[in-house]
Amino acid sequence: MIELINLEKDYTNEELVTPVLRNINLKIAKGEFLAIMGPSGSGKSTLMHILGFLDILSSGKYIFQDKDVSSLDDDTLAIYRNQKVGFVFQSFNLLPKTSVWENVRLPLLYSGGLVDEKKVDQAIASVELTHRSKYLSNQLSGGEKQRVAIARALVNNPDIIFADEPTGNLDSRSGTQIMAILQKLNAEGHTVILVTHETNTAKHAKRIVRIKDGEIVSDEKNDEQIIAAKTELVK
Amino acid sequence: MHFDWHPVITTWQMIRRNKMRSFLTSLGIIIGISSVIIIISLGAGAQSLLVNEIKSVGSDLIGVLPGASESNGPPASVFGINITTLKYADGQAIKSRVPEIVDFSGYVRGAATVSIEGRKKEASFVGVNANYLNIESTEVVSGRFFTNEEDNSASRVVVLGSEVAEALFNFSDPLDTHVKINKETFDVIGVMKSRGSGGFQNQDNEIYIPLNTGQKIMLGINYISLMRLKVASGADVDSTVEEVKKVLRDQHGITDPEKDDFSVRSQVQTLDTLKTLTDALSYFLAMVAGISLIVGGIGIMNIMLVSITESTREIGLRKAVGARRRDISIQYLIQTVVLSMVGGLLGIFFGVLISWLVSVVANYLGYAWDFVITWQSVVLAVGFTFVVGLLSGWYPAKKAAELNPIDALRYE
Ligand SMILES: Nc1ncnc2c1ncn2[C@@H]1O[C@H](COP(=O)(O)OP(=O)(O)O)[C@@H](O)[C@H]1O
Ligand SMILES: [Mg+2]
Numbered sequence: 001m002i003e004l005i006n007l008e009k010d011y012t013n014e015e016l017v018t019p020v021l022r023n024i025n026l027k028i029a030k031g032e033f034l035a036i037m038g039p040s041g042s043g044k045s046t047l048m049h050i051l052g053f054l055d056i057l058s059s060g061k062y063i064f065q066d067k068d069v070s071s072l073d074d075d076t077l078a079i080y081r082n083q084k085v086g087f088v089f090q091s092f093n094l095l096p097k098t099s100v101w102e103n104v105r106l107p108l109l110y111s112g113g114l115v116d117e118k119k120v121d122q123a124i125a126s127v128e129l130t131h132r133s134k135y136l137s138n139q140l141s142g143g144e145k146q147r148v149a150i151a152r153a154l155v156n157n158p159d160i161i162f163a164d165e166p167t168g169n170l171d172s173r174s175g176t177q178i179m180a181i182l183q184k185l186n187a188e189g190h191t192v193i194l195v196t197h198e199t200n201t202a203k204h205a206k207r208i209v210r211i212k213d214g215e216i217v218s219d220e221k222n223d224e225q226i227i228a229a230k231t232e233l234v235k
Numbered sequence: 236m237h238f239d240w241h242p243v244i245t246t247w248q249m250i251r252r253n254k255m256r257s258f259l260t261s262l263g264i265i266i267g268i269s270s271v272i273i274i275i276s277l278g279a280g281a282q283s284l285l286v287n288e289i290k291s292v293g294s295d296l297i298g299v300l301p302g303a304s305e306s307n308g309p310p311a312s313v314f315g316i317n318i319t320t321l322k323y324a325d326g327q328a329i330k331s332r333v334p335e336i337v338d339f340s341g342y343v344r345g346a347a348t349v350s351i352e353g354r355k356k357e358a359s360f361v362g363v364n365a366n367y368l369n370i371e372s373t374e375v376v377s378g379r380f381f382t383n384e385e386d387n388s389a390s391r392v393v394v395l396g397s398e399v400a401e402a403l404f405n406f407s408d409p410l411d412t413h414v415k416i417n418k419e420t421f422d423v424i425g426v427m428k429s430r431g432s433g434g435f436q437n438q439d440n441e442i443y444i445p446l447n448t449g450q451k452i453m454l455g456i457n458y459i460s461l462m463r464l465k466v467a468s469g470a471d472v473d474s475t476v477e478e479v480k481k482v483l484r485d486q487h488g489i490t491d492p493e494k495d496d497f498s499v500r501s502q503v504q505t506l507d508t509l510k511t512l513t514d515a516l517s518y519f520l521a522m523v524a525g526i527s528l529i530v531g532g533i534g535i536m537n538i539m540l541v542s543i544t545e546s547t548r549e550i551g552l553r554k555a556v557g558a559r560r561r562d563i564s565i566q567y568l569i570q571t572v573v574l575s576m577v578g579g580l581l582g583i584f585f586g587v588l589i590s591w592l593v594s595v596v597a598n599y600l601g602y603a604w605d606f607v608i609t610w611q612s613v614v615l616a617v618g619f620t621f622v623v624g625l626l627s628g629w630y631p632a633k634k635a636a637e638l639n640p641i642d643a644l645r646y647e
Contacts, residue, residue: 075560078559079559081556087555093548093552095248095549095552096549097252110557110558110562156557
């Protein structure tokens, strides 16, 4: 579904060029649960932003669903973000003083059509927050906020869900809950791409890509996870 | 194509989230628009008051005051300077030589303390000719006005204004009683119809005596302080004014019009001058109030810029979930236009309300004050707030739309 070929990314600030990603080659298939790991500042978020159409690459090629999307214009990128992907950020980014329901509806406002209210209710139900639909965003716990963010990422039924350090601001219990939801979504067929620097979080993924200083240093199956999945099946 | 209504939802959400700020944002516009509405309405009301006053005297009248006048300014006599050059005989000469003048009356006036059996009332006495009722188009409600004979013989007869009659006689019949005016005793022969206190003089608090009586007995003078001439219906007022001036110059031996010792003014002229003056004044004031709208617009722009900076992350998020540039800019543009126009509508509401209250109070106090709201001022206010909203929203909207989603999401 995704193919990156010799992808490079630099940031240019007033003549100063900072290379961030170098020589990235990566293939991601539909239905994968991929974790991008690496130390802080290694370029994980930047890579995720490019994959999620929030940022553009400097050179190389990005093939998405068999189409070259390396140089799309602003408006097309916005449509891709709206239709193809969903984001979950470390700092929830909910609309302040706005109800859970309205927060989850947000992407549908930009979908150019009448809002299908059932989709909003379904997304909220899938993160088990139906009883909180009418609550305002500031009346929720951190874990609940992140579940709202997941529902918002889901509402347009995207092909890929991106999660950038989704447990970074949560206690470990809520963090485990969030990871369980992401695993469930993956089991239901969504491609999930997780960015994290914590081994503990990454272990939930089926495949781990490690980057360091903007380069991929390893790319392997997460055996622990596969074994766990198998034991789950045996039970 | 369906109607893209998301900016409306978003605007509603944002205004609901920041009620106080939204109100403060609109406040400048509310104040500006209501001041403009109030000023224009009060200007029109004050004008109606003056016009009604002048019309009640009669617009077919020409007034002659002693003393020169700068072409449009008030004659010296208005400032209380006694000028003795205008005589009753001048009126007679005008009436006999200018065919368009059908009637005239001289006027003198003074302060009067009217008393009867211990009751007292401060009023003004007006000495006029017997044809006063015809000149000023008014009537007596009881009794009669005095006659030419009574005027010629300087009789001590008086017609009371309604307020004076009420104060002294308290609804009992004043006719055929004697009142003291200052030191002199007069027969009450009539009571004037109430005319209401329109304008500067309260005619109901005046009493009317024959001109000769006023001149010889009350004041000891031989001149008059005002003359009103009635123009034949259909005659051209402006050319009649010129004829009147010619006769007066003859009478006073003046050859150079620059040296006129009188001023002649028709009511039509006075009306026009007043209208121009009050219009100019109220439009000037409305413009000054209009400046507050510009200030209001700048206030909106300022607060929108602050809001946008504060909601940088939110804008980043909206872009991350699929908002295009124009979605963001339209959203902020609609928001400023709505804030500005809601402010405008509230301003119209308060402006109309206050103007109406003023007219109610003025009418209650007995002034012939019309409540006037022109549809032009309302349309102008709505249009103006729309434009102010667009202009003050344009720059903040553009700034918001140009935000890069990643930078915006990283913004602390
Ligand atoms: N807008 C930018 N301009 C310049 N440098 C940037 C910008 N955004 C990120 N960087 C740099 O790129 C590198 C990678 O950042 P990031 O992708 O956020 O790392 P990670 O998510 O792995 O912590 C960092 O060194 C960071 O300082
Ligand atoms: Mg990061």
